[in-house]
Amino acid sequence: MAKILIIEDEISFSQILCKRLNRHGHQCFQVASMEAAFAQIIDISPDAVVLDMKLGEQNSLLQLPKLRQKLPAAKIILLTGFASIATAVEAIKAGADDYLAKPVATQALLKLLFDDSDMNSTGGEQTEDIIPSPARVEWEHIQQVLKLNQGNISQTARQLGMHRRTLQRKLLKKPAR
Known part of the structure; x- marks a missing residue:
């Protein structure tokens, strides 16, 4: 069971994502801002972080190097509603391990977070939910x-x-x- 920190200001999306990841046996923690994330990061000690690129008016890319410094071994996935090649490159350079566009499929996220190759045999979602x-x-x-x-x-x-x-x-x- 991995600990996953979800940093997302859209509470309903965060709750849905957390429920989906919990169903796959992971422990999720939700925060709505970078400040809250940095305040709880030591106590949580997450194995992975799912970070929204736009938190209110704040761009998470600016905080990504600090997050990477505090969690050097954690897998960090950046989520965005407005994907582009330029921001993907910028996110990777800033310290993200990968970059996904919203809406995100649980299987795609799990594969990036943990490289689960046999997710379908462990009760994963059906193909309609993936794409x-x-x-x-x-x-x-x-x-x-x-x-x-x-x-x-x-x-x-x-x-x-x-x-x-x-x-x-x-x-x-x-x-x-």
């Missing part, structure tokens, strides 16, 4: 942009390059699996 559908990825992206625009549908529609009514229709639909 999200394009509709689900689109829905997640729309939610991220909407959150960044503080719920402003007109601004979100402009940024996404779609008509406001189209965006409203997409928001009325339930999220795809």
